Amino acid sequence: MGLPRLPEPFHRVYSPPEAPKAKTRRPVMAGAVATVFAAMALAAAGIFAFGGAGARPKEAPAATPPAATRSRVPDAPRLTQPVTQPPVFASIPNACDVLPADTVRRLVPTATPTVDTMGAETASVCKYSLAQGGRYRAVQVDARAFLPRYMHDEATSMTIWSYEAQWRQAQKDLTPDTTSLRRIGGLGDAAFERYWIDRDVHVAVGEATVRYRNVVLRTQYTEEQPAAGDRAASEHRCLANAIAAARAGLPSFH
Numbered sequence: 001m002g003l004p005r006l007p008e009p010f011h012r013v014y015s016p017p018e019a020p021k022a023k024t025r026r027p028v029m030a031g032a033v034a035t036v037f038a039a040m041a042l043a044a045a046g047i048f049a050f051g052g053a054g055a056r057p058k059e060a061p062a063a064t065p066p067a068a069t070r071s072r073v074p075d076a077p078r079l080t081q082p083v084t085q086p087p088v089f090a091s092i093p094n095a096c097d098v099l100p101a102d103t104v105r106r107l108v109p110t111a112t113p114t115v116d117t118m119g120a121e122t123a124s125v126c127k128y129s130l131a132q133g134g135r136y137r138a139v140q141v142d143a144r145a146f147l148p149r150y151m152h153d154e155a156t157s158m159t160i161w162s163y164e165a166q167w168r169q170a171q172k173d174l175t176p177d178t179t180s181l182r183r184i185g186g187l188g189d190a191a192f193e194r195y196w197i198d199r200d201v202h203v204a205v206g207e208a209t210v211r212y213r214n215v216v217l218r219t220q221y222t223e224e225q226p227a228a229g230d231r232a233a234s235e236h237r238c239l240a241n242a243i244a245a246a247r248a249g250l251p252s253f254h
Helices: 022-063 066-072 075-080 101-107 148-172 228-252
Strands: 114-119 123-132 135-145 178-184 190-198 203-212 215-224
Touching: 101 135, 101 228, 135 228, 148 178, 148 190, 148 203, 148 215, 178 228, 190 228, 203 228, 215 228
Parallel strands: none
Antiparallel strands: 114 123, 123 135, 135 215, 178 190, 190 203, 203 215
16 A cells, blocks of 8 residues: 555645745744844944943043143143243443442542443443552442344343353352352342452452343452451442442443
């Protein structure tokens, strides 16, 4: 006996399956595909929103750290605002025309002081002195400038260099007889003072060196060498008179 014959039609093993009928399969597949695409869209939107929200808090400190903000703020004016130099003097007076007459008479109390002078356009020296017995008084003015007609834009910088060179030289010249050498304020653009005793000629000297724009002005007040117990008073008097002479002479530069 054999197997019963199946009713026609029937599928052979080598025949492809028939396509699903429209009424039973297509709506199910369409709904499934739509569901998959909707899920993918929601997942993508969730990933985008999550990634964006998660990245911003981490990137904010790196973009504007407090230290970087503090370092950039002071730099802005230097990049946008040029540094301007103060105006310089085109010429300077002769050293004998720097001090007012009443200042000379107060420091060198005589109507006819001895005057020694020398100099040229850019540098000159003038000394007023009085010698009577053991009494000696003198005030000396040393004025020099770096004029723009010769130095052009370097007039101010060369003046600064010259002034600082004098300061360094004064430091090298320190001796036991130099009891004061210090920078002082309130006089020109920069200034320093010093006091010393010159035992070779038996005098005490107070000196003020001032930088003012493109001018270096040095004034010295000199009197006889003090006794050992009078040195402090001599130092105070000589420095005060040298600074007073410098202060009185600065207005002549204009």
